[in-house]
Amino acid sequence: MSSAAPARVDTAIRAAGFVKSAFVRVGVLPFFLVAALLVFSLNSGQFLTIQNIVNVARQSVYLILVSVGQMVVLITGGFDLSVGTAIALTSVVSAMVMVSLDRSLGDHTWLVIALGCAVGLAAAIAIGAVNGFGVAFFGVSPFIMTLGVQSVGVGISLFLTGGVPVSGLPTAFADFAGFGRIAGVPVPVLIAILCGIVMWLFMSRTRLGNYLYAVGGNVKAAQLSGIDTARTLIVAYVVCSLLASITGLLLTARVESGEANLGGSTALESIAACVIGGVSLRGGIGRVENVVLGAFFIVLVQNGMNLLQVGSYVQMVLLGLLLISAVIADQFRYRLLLGQR
Amino acid sequence: MTVASDRGCLPDPDRPMPASVATTAVAGRPPLVEVIGLTKLYPGVAAIDHVDFDLKPGEVHVLFGENGAGKSTLISILAGANVPTAGRVLVDGEAVHFRSVRDARARGISAVFQEFSLVPTLSVAQNIFLGDEITVGPFLDKARMLRAAEALLAELEFAIPAAAPVSALSRAEQQMVEIAKAFRGRLSVLILDEPTASLSDRETERLFATILNLKARGIGIIYISHRIHEFDRIADRITVLRDGKLCATVAGRGTSEARLVELMTGRSIAEIYPSIAEKPEAAILDVEGLVAAGVDGVSLTVRPGQVLGCAGLVGSGKSRLWRAILGLHAKSAGRVVFKGRDITRAPTRTVIAAGLFYLPPDRKAEGLQLSAPAASNLVAGPIGSDELYGRFGLLSRSRARARVATIATEVGLDQDHLGRITSQLSGGNQQKLLFGKGFGRAFDLYVLDEPTVGVDMGTRAALYQLVKRLTESGKAVVIISSDLPEVMNLSHRLLVFSRGRIAAELTGADIEEANILGHFFAGGQASA
Numbered sequence: 001m002s003s004a005a006p007a008r009v010d011t012a013i014r015a016a017g018f019v020k021s022a023f024v025r026v027g028v029l030p031f032f033l034v035a036a037l038l039v040f041s042l043n044s045g046q047f048l049t050i051q052n053i054v055n056v057a058r059q060s061v062y063l064i065l066v067s068v069g070q071m072v073v074l075i076t077g078g079f080d081l082s083v084g085t086a087i088a089l090t091s092v093v094s095a096m097v098m099v100s101l102d103r104s105l106g107d108h109t110w111l112v113i114a115l116g117c118a119v120g121l122a123a124a125i126a127i128g129a130v131n132g133f134g135v136a137f138f139g140v141s142p143f144i145m146t147l148g149v150q151s152v153g154v155g156i157s158l159f160l161t162g163g164v165p166v167s168g169l170p171t172a173f174a175d176f177a178g179f180g181r182i183a184g185v186p187v188p189v190l191i192a193i194l195c196g197i198v199m200w201l202f203m204s205r206t207r208l209g210n211y212l213y214a215v216g217g218n219v220k221a222a223q224l225s226g227i228d229t230a231r232t233l234i235v236a237y238v239v240c241s242l243l244a245s246i247t248g249l250l251l252t253a254r255v256e257s258g259e260a261n262l263g264g265s266t267a268l269e270s271i272a273a274c275v276i277g278g279v280s281l282r283g284g285i286g287r288v289e290n291v292v293l294g295a296f297f298i299v300l301v302q303n304g305m306n307l308l309q310v311g312s313y314v315q316m317v318l319l320g321l322l323l324i325s326a327v328i329a330d331q332f333r334y335r336l337l338l339g340q341r
Numbered sequence: 342m343t344v345a346s347d348r349g350c351l352p353d354p355d356r357p358m359p360a361s362v363a364t365t366a367v368a369g370r371p372p373l374v375e376v377i378g379l380t381k382l383y384p385g386v387a388a389i390d391h392v393d394f395d396l397k398p399g400e401v402h403v404l405f406g407e408n409g410a411g412k413s414t415l416i417s418i419l420a421g422a423n424v425p426t427a428g429r430v431l432v433d434g435e436a437v438h439f440r441s442v443r444d445a446r447a448r449g450i451s452a453v454f455q456e457f458s459l460v461p462t463l464s465v466a467q468n469i470f471l472g473d474e475i476t477v478g479p480f481l482d483k484a485r486m487l488r489a490a491e492a493l494l495a496e497l498e499f500a501i502p503a504a505a506p507v508s509a510l511s512r513a514e515q516q517m518v519e520i521a522k523a524f525r526g527r528l529s530v531l532i533l534d535e536p537t538a539s540l541s542d543r544e545t546e547r548l549f550a551t552i553l554n555l556k557a558r559g560i561g562i563i564y565i566s567h568r569i570h571e572f573d574r575i576a577d578r579i580t581v582l583r584d585g586k587l588c589a590t591v592a593g594r595g596t597s598e599a600r601l602v603e604l605m606t607g608r609s610i611a612e613i614y615p616s617i618a619e620k621p622e623a624a625i626l627d628v629e630g631l632v633a634a635g636v637d638g639v640s641l642t643v644r645p646g647q648v649l650g651c652a653g654l655v656g657s658g659k660s661r662l663w664r665a666i667l668g669l670h671a672k673s674a675g676r677v678v679f680k681g682r683d684i685t686r687a688p689t690r691t692v693i694a695a696g697l698f699y700l701p702p703d704r705k706a707e708g709l710q711l712s713a714p715a716a717s718n719l720v721a722g723p724i725g726s727d728e729l730y731g732r733f734g735l736l737s738r739s740r741a742r743a744r745v746a747t748i749a750t751e752v753g754l755d756q757d758h759l760g761r762i763t764s765q766l767s768g769g770n771q772q773k774l775l776f777g778k779g780f781g782r783a784f785d786l787y788v789l790d791e792p793t794v795g796v797d798m799g800t801r802a803a804l805y806q807l808v809k810r811l812t813e814s815g816k817a818v819v820i821i822s823s824d825l826p827e828v829m830n831l832s833h834r835l836l837v838f839s840r841g842r843i844a845a846e847l848t849g850a851d852i853e854e855a856n857i858l859g860h861f862f863a864g865g866q867a868s869a
Binding site: 201204205206207210211213214217218220221222223224225226227228280282284285334337 | 699736764
């Protein structure tokens with residue numbers, strides 16, 4: 001007894017130390033993930049079936065893409081509230097272009113689709129460029145800049161469509177990008193995997209990715225290292241909008257129409273996914289693979305709540321609480337990270 | 342081990358003192374504060390290790406030591422901001438356990454740290470009473486607070502308007518407000534942490550007058566400073582700490598500077614500053630008539646193979662000049678030619694890409710990515726990074742690792758530190774990392790702004806060896822420093838700045854303290 005007790009205390013201390021260092025290293029996600037898996041699998045027999053997990057993977061594609069974009073901006077120390085707008089504007093613009101071109105170039109369906117997508121992506125790049133310009137050259141706070149752009153973008157989308165969905169898209173578009181499969185894998189999943197790999201390479205292995213971390217870690221130090229900080233910031237916002245725009249195209253294909261109200265809650269969800277995935281709101285810290293998991297986790301929780309028949313209003317409440325607790329955990333982690341000696 | 346001296350414990354009999362002080366400083370009275378066997382352990386390191394210390398009424402007791410010697414830990418425990426692992430703290434002979442700064446305040450102990458706790462947008466009076474406001478029912482009694490603040494400032498003989506916003510005050514005046522804040526309650530012990538670090542000579546004089554005034558009231562003062570020449574003026578006793586241990590307690594007057602440095606570092610001055618061979622070549626940088634905010638028409642040349650020193654007070658333009666050359670401040674007139682190329686209008690990144698390395702004076706604010714691994718700091722930035730990126734512009738991890746390892750060896754940074762988060766490195770290692778950003782790349786001119794700020798003597802000596810190596814390998818080196826011995830001992834050519842101009846250019850035997858100080862105030866009235 002007398003010898004066992006100190007040994008047990010010792011083990012407990014070591015376990016606590018391990019939990020702490022795991023928390024500092026990867027953040028709050030593993031803890032959340034374990035908790036969610038336990039709660040949902042104990043309460044629902046369907047939750048841990050392969051079919052359901054594949055379903056979650058397919059549904060989470062959209063949030064994953066937006067979240068990885070959001071991460072790029074968060075790493076520079078900003079954030080982007082206009083991702084939803086980029087989705088909506090892409091959807092509306094690309095759909096309108098496809099519908100109008102379809103009449104004159106009806107024989108060249110793939111050309112029509114490609115042009116529609118190109119114009120949609122261009123619209124989103126414009127949004128990102130405006131955000132980046134405001135933040136980098138005029139020193140507008142990212143909060144106000146992207147909030148303003150968000151309003152402008154939604155306004156334009158509604159103005160263009162009059163609030164009515166744009167229908168009559170080429171069916172090939174929805175068949176491919178919405179519901180298509182290649183080698184049995186849904187096309188959106190393939191696109192997400194491709195984007196994930198490209199973004200992972202971009203962030204961890206390229207010069208620009210390196211600069212993004214440097215600018216977010218210490219903008220003064222980056223400037224004194226000879227980095228063009230303004231250009232780097234603009235790149236961040238453009239990349240973010242571009243990924244949101246790809247999401248917009250995939251969603252448009254899925255709903256088979258251009259809609260101005262797509263992406264309404266994405267800003268909140270994507271920031272939540274990033275923070276849960278260990279991206280610091282102070283900039284300089286964040287990894288693509290963890291953000292992918294973070295986004296997957298949010299969709300998983302939504303799926304679990306659906307299976308448990310939690311109402312959608314209550315889900316909103318829970319999602320908000322999840323975000324706040326993740327931010328508190330981030331705060332705590334940052335203190336551990338900088339304070340630890 | 343402990344060389345205790347009683348001489349400094351009593352007030353100097355030769356100095357006239359008010360009657361009230363004579364009664365408070367009677368030898369038989371217990372010390373205001375006594376610390377016995379105080380120890381503070383952090384994982385793997387003892388910040389202070391069985392330190393004994395005491396403070397008598399009306400005494401100025403200096404704490405002296407390198408960074409990391411344990412001074413800050415000791416005062417943070419006394420001020421209630423930190424809890425000791427072992428040992429006792431006695432106040433007026435009574436054991437205390439402070440849980441917060443408030444606890445310490447309640448026992449009359451107040452600290453003025455280097456970072457002020459003032460709200461710049463509020464008035465002096467509001468700041469003095471912040472957290473302890475005078476009220477009438479639920480409302481603030483602003484008029485009474487203003488009067489009380491005025492009375493307090495008058496009593497302390499501080500000529501500061503109580504209604505002025507703190508942001509309008511000079512740094513010395515802000516410090517006085519900070520001291521006045523300590524007097525809001527009962528004050529018996531005042532802790533001053535490097536109070537003169539950012540003060541001009543004149544402001545320092547005002548602070549010393551204040552300290553003598555407080556001494557005369559029987560208040561004990563714990564004074565932390567690196568400026569040895571101040572000690573003769575104000576110190577009664579000096580306690581030297583080294584590596585967390587009490588090294589010696591000596592008399593404030595009559596202890597030589599060399600002896601103090603020896604006690605602090607365990608080595609002599611000659612071992613710290615290397616002698617650097619001079620082989621000047623044709624000028625690499627030419628500045629003609631440069632005018633910018635705080636810089637009033639400066640011309641100079643920099644030659645490879647030579648160390649050019651820049652000395653001067655804070656605000657003399659010695660640092661602003663170089664930041665203007667870098668493109669961080671706008672230039673309104675003049676010309677800058679670097680390696681035959683006009684860079685007067687070039688943006689910072691172009692100047693740096695042309696081969697100028699700038700070591701910023703504040704490594705935390707401007708130098709390092711604190712939340713990133715140390716190694717990341719050495720691969721960030723475009724200069725010399727071409728060889729790190731291979732096919733498709735992708736970073737070659739092996740090449741990056743090799744580069745980082747080479748740099749670490751060059752600057753004497755332990756390889757194990759490279760993977761750690763930058764903020765967790767000691768100040769000395771962070772500074773080595775900052776130096777590392779300039780190594781292994783194609784730089785020709787090294788502008789080092791306060792290169793050894795806040796690092797210990799051992800690291801200093803190592804960094805000076807780097808300066809020696811750079812210079813002797815034919816690089817041009819500029820050292821901007823407020824640390825006079827540093828610029829004096831390292832420079833081949835020394836520019837003394839005053840009021841935005843070069844007041845003197847000294848070489849060889851002319852580089853000598855009295856000579857330099859004489860030029861500090863050139864162009865205006867001499868110091869008081």
